[in-house]
Every structure is written in C-alpha cells, then in structure tokens.
Amino acid sequence: MRVAGIVAEYNPFHNGHLYHLNRTRELCSADYVVCVMSGNFIQRGEPAIVNKWARAKMALLSGADLVLELPVVYAMASAEFFAWGAVKILDSIGVVDNICFGSECGEVAPLEAVADILAFEPDLYKELLREKIGMGISYPSAREEALKQYCSQTMHTFDAASIEEIIGSPNNILGIEYIKALKKLNSKIKPVTVKRICNSYNSEELTGAISSATSIRKHIYETIDSKNGCIDVENHEFLPETSFNILAEEFQNQRGPVSYNNFSDILLSIIRKMTLEELKDVPYVSEGLENRIKDAANNSGSFDGLLDKITTKRYTGTRIKRSLFSILAGIKKSDFEWFNANGGPQYIRVLGFNENGKQILAHAKKTSQLPIIVKAASFKNSDNPLIRRMLEIESAATDMYVLGYRNPEFKKAGQEFTQNVIRV
Amino acid sequence: MRVAGIVAEYNPFHNGHLYHLNRTRELCSADYVVCVMSGNFIQRGEPAIVNKWARAKMALLSGADLVLELPVVYAMASAEFFAWGAVKILDSIGVVDNICFGSECGEVAPLEAVADILAFEPDLYKELLREKIGMGISYPSAREEALKQYCSQTMHTFDAASIEEIIGSPNNILGIEYIKALKKLNSKIKPVTVKRICNSYNSEELTGAISSATSIRKHIYETIDSKNGCIDVENHEFLPETSFNILAEEFQNQRGPVSYNNFSDILLSIIRKMTLEELKDVPYVSEGLENRIKDAANNSGSFDGLLDKITTKRYTGTRIKRSLFSILAGIKKSDFEWFNANGGPQYIRVLGFNENGKQILAHAKKTSQLPIIVKAASFKNSDNPLIRRMLEIESAATDMYVLGYRNPEFKKAGQEFTQNVIRV
Numbered sequence: 018m019r020v021a022g023i024v025a026e027y028n029p030f031h032n033g034h035l036y037h038l039n040r041t042r043e044l045c046s047a048d049y050v051v052c053v054m055s056g057n058f059i060q061r062g063e064p065a066i067v068n069k070w071a072r073a074k075m076a077l078l079s080g081a082d083l084v085l086e087l088p089v090v091y092a093m094a095s096a097e098f099f100a101w102g103a104v105k106i107l108d109s110i111g112v113v114d115n116i117c118f119g120s121e122c123g124e125v126a127p128l129e130a131v132a133d134i135l136a137f138e139p140d141l142y143k144e145l146l147r148e149k150i151g152m153g154i155s156y157p158s159a160r161e162e163a164l165k166q167y168c169s170q171t172m173h174t175f176d177a178a179s180i181e182e183i184i185g186s187p188n189n190i191l192g193i194e195y196i197k198a199l200k201k202l203n204s205k206i207k208p209v210t211v212k213r214i215c216n217s218y219n220s221e222e223l224t225g226a227i228s229s230a231t232s233i234r235k236h237i238y239e240t241i242d243s244k245n246g247c248i249d250v251e252n253h254e255f256l257p258e259t260s261f262n263i264l265a266e267e268f269q270n271q272r273g274p275v276s277y278n279n280f281s282d283i284l285l286s287i288i289r290k291m292t293l294e295e296l297k298d299v300p301y302v303s304e305g306l307e308n309r310i311k312d313a314a315n316n317s318g319s320f321d322g323l324l325d326k327i328t329t330k331r332y333t334g335t336r337i338k339r340s341l342f343s344i345l346a347g348i349k350k351s352d353f354e355w356f357n358a359n360g361g362p363q364y365i366r367v368l369g370f371n372e373n374g375k376q377i378l379a380h381a382k383k384t385s386q387l388p389i390i391v392k393a394a395s396f397k398n399s400d401n402p403l404i405r406r407m408l409e410i411e412s413a414a415t416d417m418y419v420l421g422y423r424n425p426e427f428k429k430a431g432q433e434f435t436q437n438v439i440r441v
Numbered sequence: 442m443r444v445a446g447i448v449a450e451y452n453p454f455h456n457g458h459l460y461h462l463n464r465t466r467e468l469c470s471a472d473y474v475v476c477v478m479s480g481n482f483i484q485r486g487e488p489a490i491v492n493k494w495a496r497a498k499m500a501l502l503s504g505a506d507l508v509l510e511l512p513v514v515y516a517m518a519s520a521e522f523f524a525w526g527a528v529k530i531l532d533s534i535g536v537v538d539n540i541c542f543g544s545e546c547g548e549v550a551p552l553e554a555v556a557d558i559l560a561f562e563p564d565l566y567k568e569l570l571r572e573k574i575g576m577g578i579s580y581p582s583a584r585e586e587a588l589k590q591y592c593s594q595t596m597h598t599f600d601a602a603s604i605e606e607i608i609g610s611p612n613n614i615l616g617i618e619y620i621k622a623l624k625k626l627n628s629k630i631k632p633v634t635v636k637r638i639c640n641s642y643n644s645e646e647l648t649g650a651i652s653s654a655t656s657i658r659k660h661i662y663e664t665i666d667s668k669n670g671c672i673d674v675e676n677h678e679f680l681p682e683t684s685f686n687i688l689a690e691e692f693q694n695q696r697g698p699v700s701y702n703n704f705s706d707i708l709l710s711i712i713r714k715m716t717l718e719e720l721k722d723v724p725y726v727s728e729g730l731e732n733r734i735k736d737a738a739n740n741s742g743s744f745d746g747l748l749d750k751i752t753t754k755r756y757t758g759t760r761i762k763r764s765l766f767s768i769l770a771g772i773k774k775s776d777f778e779w780f781n782a783n784g785g786p787q788y789i790r791v792l793g794f795n796e797n798g799k800q801i802l803a804h805a806k807k808t809s810q811l812p813i814i815v816k817a818a819s820f821k822n823s824d825n826p827l828i829r830r831m832l833e834i835e836s837a838a839t840d841m842y843v844l845g846y847r848n849p850e851f852k853k854a855g856q857e858f859t860q861n862v863i864r865v
Contacts, residue, residue: 416713
C-alpha cells in the first residue's frame with residue numbers, strides 16, 4: 018500500500034490541481050492519495066470562496082481518496098506554520114510514504130539544501146537574519162537577504178542569484194517549509210515535487226485550461242449574477258466539470274462566492290469594540306500593531322480601506338489579513354502558542370473520503386498517533402482541553418464564515434457539528 | 442421668558458410633529474421651545490432612520506429653538522426610564538416652564554391620577570403588580586391588570602374600562618411616565634397635553650398629510666431607489682418640505698435610510714462571540730433570557746429570525762430589540778444601574794440651536810444643574826467618570842450606527858466628537 022500526501026487549499030479545485038493530483042500518483046507510484054486541505058479560511062488570510070465541505074467534495078470527485086482538514090489555526094498561519102501543521106498531520110496518520118508538492122523549480126535537492134539552513138539555523142545565518150529584520154523590512158525579505166549572504170559567505174553550493182530564484186517563488190518557499198517540517202519531525206515521509214506548469218500562482222489573468230486559482234476567483238467574482246448565482250457558464254474550461262457543478266450548486270444556494278468584502282462591517286464592528294489588550298492577543302500582532310489596527314478600524318468604512326491603512330513595507334497585506342481574519346474567527350495568539358508548544362494539530366479531522374479513503378482510514382486506526390475525528394460532535398466534550406479548544410476555534414470560525422453567505426437559511430451556527438463527512 | 446419642553450424622536454420629523462410643536466407654543470404661551478430628542482437609537486429598540494444631527498436640523502427648521510440629546514442609555518430604555526431621563530434633562534436645565542406632550546386622551550387630570558398611583562406605589566398596588574408579574578405576562582400587561590384591580594378595589598375615580606382606555610394607548614402611557622418623573626423629581630415644570638389628531642402612533646398605513654412616523658418609515662423603505670437614494674418624490678405630503686430635503690440629502694449620500702436589517706450580520710457575529718456572562722450584563726436581560734438570545738443568534742440567519750426566536754408573550758419584541766441594540770451599542774446593565782443610582786443623565790448635550798436657542802443656552806448657563814455640552818470633544822477627558830462613561834457609550838453607539846450606512850466614506854468612527862453642533 019503506497020500512499021502519497023498532498024497539502025492544498027483547492028480554492029476552488031481546478032485543472033492545475035487535477036494535473037498535480039495525477040502527477041502525484043505517477044511520481045509516487047501511489048495507490049492512494051491523501052490531501053490535507055485548508056478549511057473555511059485560507060493561507061492568504063481570507064475566507065475560502067466556498068465552504069470546506071464543497072471543496073473536499075470537488076477534490077474527492079477529481080480523484081483524491083481522503084481529505085483531511087488543516088485546522089484553521091494553521092491554515093491561516095505563515096508558510097512556516099502552515100507547512101508544519103500540514104506535515105504534522107500527514108506524518109501523524111502513520112500511513113503516508115511521500116509528500117508531493119508543486120514547485121517552480123521542479124527538483125527536491127535545491128529546496129532541501131535551503132531547508133537544511135532554515136531547519137537547523139547555523140549561528141551565522143541567525144545573526145544575519147537578526148540584522149536584516151532590524152532594518153525594518155518584512156520577514157520574507159529579511160530571510161531572503163540573510164540566506165543570500167549566508168550562502169555567499171560560506172561558499173555554499175548556491176550563489177546569490179540561485180538563492181534568489183529558489184526562494185523568490187511562493188511554491189518553492191512552501192516546498193522548503195514542507196521539507197523543513199519533515200526534518201524537524203524526523204519524519205519518514207519522502208518529499209517529491211511536481212514542476213508547476215504554465216501560469217504563476219498569483220496570476221490574475223485566466224490562461225486557458227490551466228489557470229491560477231487567483232484568476233479563477235477573480236473571474237467568478239466579476240461574472241457572477243448576484244440574482245440567480247450563476248457564473249459565466251460559457252467559459253469554465255479551467256475547471257473540471259465536477260468542480261464547476263459543485264460551485265454552481267453552492268452559488269445557486271447563495272452559499273457563495275464568499276469574499277472578504279462580505280465581512281467588512283462585521284470586522285469593523287468587532288475591532289471597534291475590542292480593547293487594545295485584546296488586539297495584542299491576536300496572532301501576528303506585535304510591536305504596537307494593535308494601535309494601527311484599532312486606528313484603521315475607526316478611520317475606515319470598508320475592508321479594503323482597513324487593510325490599506327494597516328499595511329506597510331514591514332507588515333504585508335497577507336500578514337495583516339491573517340490577523341484580521343483571526344480576529345473574526347476568534348483565534349488568539351495565546352491559543353496558537355499553546356498548540357505550538359503541544360505538538361501543533363491535536364487531531365486528524367476527516368472532511369471526506371471515497372472507498373479507497375475508507376481503506377486508508379481503517380489502516381490508519383492502527384497507525385495514527387493522533388485521534389481521528391470523523392464525527393466532530395463526538396469530540397465536542399473531549400477530556401483533552403487541547404482538542405476541545407482546537408475544535409471550538411474551528412467551530413467558531415465556521416459560525417463566522419457562514420455569515421458571509423447571502424442566504425439567511427444557511428447562516429445558522431453549529432454547522433461544524435451537524436454537517437456530515439463527505440462520502441463519494 | 443416662557444419656555445416649553447418637548448420630548449421627541451422625530452424619526453423623521455413630520456407634519457404631526459409640526460402640529461404638536463405649534464400647538465405647544467399656543468397652549469404654553471411659549472416664547473421658546475426646547476426639545477429633548479433621542480439620538481441615533483430610538484425607544485422601540487432600533488436605529489433611527491437618519492442620524493441625530495439630520496433629525497435635529499429638521500426640528501430646528503420646523504421651529505424648535507434648541508435640541509438636546511437624550512443619552513442613548515435612556516433613549517433605548519423602557520417608557521419609564523425614557524421619560525425619566527428626558528424629564529430629568531428638561532428639569533435640570535432650569536429654564537423650562539412646561540412639558541407638552543401628545544396624548545390620546547388630551548387631558549392631564551386622568552393621566553396625573555394614574556401617575557400618582559405609579560409614582561407612589563401604594564402597598565396594595567405593589568402586591569397586585571407582583572401577583573400579575575408572577576403569572577408570566579409582560580410587564581406592561583401586568584401593570585395594566587394591577588392598575589385596573591387597584592382602582593376597582595379602592596373605589597378610585599376610575600373604573601376598569603376607563604383605566605383600560607387610558608393606559609391602553611402608548612402616548613398616554615408616556616404622558617403618565619412624564620408626570621410620574623416630574624413628581625419624583627419634585628419638579629416645578631407643569632405638564633400640558635395636546636390631543637393627538639388622526640392616526641394612531643403605530644399605524645402602518647399612510648393617512649395623508651398627518652401620517653404616523655411608522656407609516657412614513659415603511660413608505661421610505663419600500664419606495665427608496667437603492668441606486669440613487671431617492672424616495673418617491675411625488676408623494677411626501679406628510680413631511681414638511683425642509684424635512685423632505687434633509688432626508689433626500691441623507692439618502693443621496695447613502696447615509697440612510699438606516700434599518701435594523703443593516704445590522705443583521707453584525708449582531709449575529711457579536712452575539713455568537715459573546716459569553717453567557719456577558720449577555721447577562723445587557724439591559725433587560727434577566728431570568729435566563731441570555732440563553733434564549735445566544736441560542737437564537739446561533740439558529741438564525743437574519744435580524745427578523747433572531748427577534749422571532751427570542752420574543753415570547755412575556756418578552757415583547759420591543760423589549761428584545763432594546764436588548765439587542767444595547768448589545769450593538771455596547772450598553773451594559775451595570776452602566777445603566779450606575780447611571781440610575783447617580784441621578785440619570787449626567788450632562789445636557791446640545792445637538793443644535795437657532796438664535797432663540799442661543800438665548801436659552803445663555804440663560805441656562807446660570808440655571809443648569811448639569812454641565813452643558815456643546816462640543817463633545819471637550820468632555821472626552823472629563824474628571825467625572827460618570828460623564829466620561831456616558832459620553833463613551835454615546836460615541837460607541839454612533840460608531841456602530843454609522844456602519845448601517847451604505848457609503849463607506851461616512852462609516853468612519855469618531856463622528857461623535859468631530860460633528861459640529863447644528864446652527865440654523
């Protein structure tokens with residue numbers, strides 16, 4: 018039994034994802050594919066376009082066998098913690114042989130070399146990093162500069178130009194983080210990478226059958242008919258038919274497309290009501306950022322205005338959005354630190370599976386180092402306070418997410434515990 | 442210098458209000474008219490259709506000389522505390538000779554007789570009231586029953602039928618409460634009443650030149666063109682031209698019409714985030730109502746759904762709405778009790794005045810028992826914690842109210858302190 022693992026957001030599941038899924042099977046000679054997927058909020062600090070159950074179904078209908086949830090605490094974290102949380106889940110389930118991720122460079126070796134430096138942080142590197150951070154630039158830029166200088170000073174295999182190329186690409190960065198997490202966990206899982214085809218991750222323009230998720234979301238927001246919930250049906254070559262049908266059903270039910278704009282008033286009201294002390298306890302809020310957030314909420318009338326007023330060279334828009342949606346979801350810095358100090362994800366939450374996935378689960382019952390949750394309601398009153406709190410946060414996040422729907426019928430709270438696992 | 446006082450909401454200022462204002466001048470032989478007006482939230486537990494500055498301007502342009510604000514803590518209270526707060530302000534300013542209110546019965550004497558019972562609560566009445574409340578009916582119904590029985594048992598001037606007629610009408614009830622408050626304050630202000638003409642207070646149907654505020658608001662919500670903010674211009678015979686123009690300007694700027702529906706998602710998100718302990722500290726929440734509110738917020742997707750799930754025979758819709766919008770405004774039961782234990786309103790806040798009003802203010806400087814606030818910002822850091830907190834609540838309420846506008850430009854917080862007093 019060979020099992021490959023994938024970490025994904027499927028926001029929404031498109032042809033590029035399908036290509037990656039099929040290549041994963043080939044490259045890993047995998048009989049089974051397990052996906053760890055973000056839930057209702059994603060790594061760029063935004064609500065997903067449709068809910069996690071719909072997205073899990075898309076993945077299952079396109080060939081994934083088992084979809085597990087990356088808890089929102091990690092799904093909305095920096096690349097480092099996002100990757101660590103996801104890899105921890107793949108590692109803990111005890112049946113995964115490979116992790117297969119897309120990357121711009123298409124080779125594991127260079128990513129591994131960088132991961133080594135980042136995982137074990139030699140003193141010189143640490144010193145260089147501190148120095149760069151002190152210059153007031155963002156953390157990703159500081160890391161890039163420190164790595165470049167470290168490699169040139171230690172006569173490392175890489176020169177500055179190669180480093181720049183490697184870590185200047187978002188999927189390479191995630192790949193490095195997956196490898197780093199594997200190293201830190203001393204995992205037996207072997208990394209494999211698929212070279213990304215065509216467009217770049219952040220491209221805003223549709224580019225035919227393989228288009229970026231960003232461009233697809235943009236297309237959906239721009240062409241959706243708010244009355245009947247239809248998107249432009251003539252043009253959906255970038256989505257598998259199954260994904261398109263699921264999206265169409267969600268939109269017709271007015272359970273999407275969910276956008277951060279749907280939360281403008283809610284976020285403004287919540288932040289205006291929060292004290293500076295409470296804002297300090299939000300992930301990624303430090304060095305007085307609470308004051309900027311508070312002032313911005315008072316002086317803005319929209320989400321874009323809010324974001325614009327907080328973002329600086331040092332605090333990127335993505336980082337700020339993670340803080341803002343952590344506020345919405347009710348995630349506290351103290352929660353995040355508590356989980357990190359206790360091994361990260363506290364359970365393996367199943368969002369959906371097919372017949373193959375059922376077999377993986379049967380096997381995983383014997384191998385998993387973390388409890389496997391199929392029915393969330395059964396763990397609501399767990400004896401383990403870490404599990405309880407992690408699930409409570411997940412549920413609170415969903416109770417906020419559903420307020421982004423237009424149909425009042427679907428805005429009810431508690432869906433975290435009433436929605437059944439998806440079986441296809 | 443003869444000064445008449447009026448308590449009003451002017452939501453919006455219509456021809457019935459104009460009639461009342463003119464009759465007040467006649468009946469009281471008044472040289473000046475002072476209005477105490479609700480701010481951005483009104484007594485039926487809802488946001489006002491347009492903000493308090495626009496409404497103050499309407500009143501001033503229709504002949505009011507000075508418009509004072511009834512603090513939101515009292516503006517959204519039960520008839521008893523609403524009246525007490527307003528009368529306290531009129532009494533404290535020290536220049537008002539009469540209070541003139543509309544009533545269904547049109548005579549002061551019968552209202553005064555009932556006010557006597559309610560103000561001094563004879564033991565028998567108190568006992569009857571307790572008994573009726575114990576039967577699980579709403580407080581207003583219990584009071585009506587207790588009064589009827591008290592009058593019949595004590596061979597009072599009134600029989601049950603007269604009592605029913607007197608206290609079965611909302612404006613009579615308010616009149617009784619004004620008189621009761623005057624008695625409790627031992628005020629020198631004399632009550633005067635204008636018999637209401639035409640329609641009833643709660644009528645939903647427009648009835649020509651004199652139409653109820655309820656029917657006018659309904660007409661506005663139904664006919665407004667959400668694109669250009671215009672209401673049906675052919676039909677506004679029920680509003681003075683000045684009121685119409687102010688409304689039109691507010692709507693064109695998308696600063697209204699504000700409706701409770703604009704706060705559905707905000708309220709659902711806030712209540713879902715609140716603990717039961719916090720909900721217990723909301724005005725008018727008692728006897729486990731916090732559980733009903735919490736459950737309803739979890740199981741509803743709209744304001745109407747929320748209200749519907751909480752309302753019972755005992756807890757009327759109006760009472761529930763007061764609690765819900767107190768949550769939005771951030772008013773706590775403990776604040777309310779603290780103010781009540783310390784004389785009620787802590788200041789006299791001026792929303793607007795004309796030349797006559799300026800003279801009243803000059804005079805009031807010598808007579809007022811409470812500080813007069815013309816510039817709210819100057820009192821933000823008052824030494825008196827009661828003043829500070831009352832103003833803080835007012836500002837927080839406005840910071841939430843403006844989120845009900847559609848135009849992001851006008852949603853900024855802090856308008857409580859930046860908006861100038863209205864001078865006409």
